[in-house]
Amino acid sequence: MTDQKLTRSTDAVSTDTAVMRALKKIRVPATQRNRELGLLAFAIAVYGAAVTLVQLGATGAIETGFLILAAVPAVLALITHVVLRLRARDADPFVLPIATVLTGLGIAMIYRIDLADQATGWDATGHRQIAWAVIAMLAALAVLIFVRNYRVLFRYTYLSGLIGILLLLLPFVPGLGTDQNADVWVSLGFVSFQPGELAKICLAIFFAGYLVRTRESLTSTGTRFLFMTWPRARELGPVLIIWLVSLGIIVLQRDLGTGLLIFGMFVAMLYVATGKTSWVLIGLVLVASGAFLASRVLPYVNGRFANWLHAFDPEVIDRDGGSYQLVQGIFGLSHGGLFGTGFGQGRPYITPLSQSDYIVPSLGEELGLVGLFAILALYMVFTSRGIRIGLAGQDDFGKLLATGFSFTIALQVFIMVGGVTRVIPLTGLTTPFLAAGGSSLIANWIIVAFLLRISDAVRSRPRVVIG
Template identity: 50%
Template sequence: MSQLLTVAKPRRNTELLLLILALSLATMANALVNLNLGRTFDNDFYTQIAILAVLSIGFHIALRIKAKYADPVILPVVVALNGIGLAVIHRLDITSGDTAGQRQWMWTSLAVVAAIAVIWFLRDHRILRRYTYISLLASVVLLVLPLVPGISAGNVNGATVWIAIGPFTFQPGEIAKITLAIFFAGYLSSNRDLILLAGKKIGKLQLPRARDLAPMIVAWLASVGVLVFQRDLGSSILFFGLFMVMIYVATSRISWILIGLALIAVGGVAAYQIFPHVTRRIDVWVNALDPEYIGAAGGSFQVVEGLFGLANGGLIGTGFGQGSPDTVPLANSDMIIASIGEELGLVGLFAVLSLYTLFISRGFRAALGTRDAFGKLLAVGLSFAVALQCFIIIGGVTRLIPLTGLTTPFLAAGGSSLLANWIIVALILKISDAARRPIDVSNTPEPSASGPQEHDTKLEVTKP
């Protein structure tokens, strides 16, 4: 008879209750948009809310069947963020005449279905470790695709990061952040001892052998290529930051952080001197309020208008439909945080940031709880990718750092970003299910690295 070390509770009913609250929040946000802008509750309103409810409950049912011990907080938080984003984009469509909201609903449906498919068909997250080097190859291919003639969408808003397939456009780099995280997690979990013990020692810095680090250098060069050839500063920072955090988590050596900061400093100075688009970004950031930069083509008008919008929102905001966020360029994508800050105020913005903090912390909690090194690194990498993406875009909107072209996860208009981030949610939920699932002492096989059941760290007792 099986003996269990822990008796974890699935807590799916808790998730269902939180999910109802999240759906209520999304419904009220959309209702406020219609009320404040004098629109009726037409069939589109009820249909869209019903679609979001069906998708969310469908995801919840999939978790009950395939991952019943998964974290009960993550799904409701993401549904709340996605619902707020849909309401803000709908509000901006009304005043601008755009149809971004309809596209966002389509991508939301596709993204949630893809995430459900991951939950349903991915039996164990450790299966992904088999595809470590395939993930590296896939990452390189995805990053090169926007440069391939015939499918490249060309230069869009100063960056070449899109491909065009018929009437649709897609950003492969969003999927690349997942495949890179899988590669880093697989490679580091397999070669951690070599990286820790082998190589030269310079002072207190322990360096790995070049041949052990070579695959990671290839991945890093691919991310640098994004900056050079695709002119995408935000994605380049995201990929390099992901690389540095995962190798630090794998080795626990502060020397990697110091090396990373040194590389960032050297690379930043070199990029400022060599690449005009980086120079312009930095100059606009430093001189944002200079009239010369505000009125110039590609200048700081967008940043300054966003700052004025945040200031206009004050503490409690102007209310949905009562502000002028549509005067900011790309208000529904790059600058959606400014739109939220103006109409929901500092209180509403802090609420959104709290949801992000909750999601990221639960991802880290899943990493701490899981019993295999690959799962730990993958959960940390995916959670940190969302955290760094939020920091880069929100820091740019508030002028803490230079503004880049990343999207705000789950909120901003952008189908490829929405698809990638929902897949990240599914992967983290699978890892959290493995972390919280009770340990069966009488039946804990230790298969090889090619098998899905691998445990390569010591067995730990997990808390419910």
């Protein structure tokens, strides 16, 4: 009888232990989502404060109509949070709030330029940016709801590569291209977009799937030299092909930024797949040689280098396509000083394209060096979380995909911030989440959705249902 009581007591203790373990497993995802909700509330507060301060600083009054319109992306961010609670409970809690606050700051600054230009209604860039933000966040929600398992994309590796190439070639289709400085825009009559922004997502999926399939041959062979293992000529083929594709984009589309972005993304994913530093060195040599050749052969690339090296030369400033924009942006940053002029108090609108290519100098003028560093810190955290998601992955495809997406955002930020601050020559890219432009915003929010989906798969544990 005593033995039976002891057995029941032991079983009860075991049951209680199992219950406690199950409760812990359930509590961890709830903690992640609660942390996300707190950060998201702070991000929305910053967004609302930025729009309000812009109105008070520029006009001295609050326009409730635009505030109501600007609240729509905030509501969609909260809806995305609810979807994550239901469909991706283990997703990273930092990615969504950072994307929200960056998008909000971009909308606020674009709206500030509209107030200076006295642009109103849907002809104003700020109103269109809100509409694009809504479309982008709806696209992210669609990815979260319908792509339940990102590993399915591995089956469509080569199809993704084909779609990516076709998107890059789309501006050359008669009747679709536009008369822009670079052949990267497609016009459908009622709207124009850059297919290259969506192409980078398709090519990232292709690169990840391709490197998973060829990883063994890329890592198991090579020659040891200077403390590194160098690949054989046979393994150099894919790198050279991507390098030639990037040069083709630069030559045919006159788009230096997209060419650098695609090649840089491939080299970064190649390094993650193989762990060989030699691939990075080879990539840097190819980039340097390609840039040198392009600057010697292509007039527009030569002009970009001249604007970079001789930005303050009066002859370079005054000529057509010269460094006037670059110099104005640098003066705007210096005018902002350490703490900035305040939202609505500066003059960022005197810089051409201050709402798109030069959105960073615009923000730097009114938020100052401190505010600009805070924005760069947000990008750094976003990238580090994405890389952390990739490194924590159990499958190579997810690891490469998350790393490729994160590096793409980081490289875009470096290229644009480095260009407007005269660290490197300026190229035709957009600053992620901040700059005016619908195709870029949609592509970057789709990247956010994929990072959330991958992080949920990485962190998810078997859950015990207690009934």
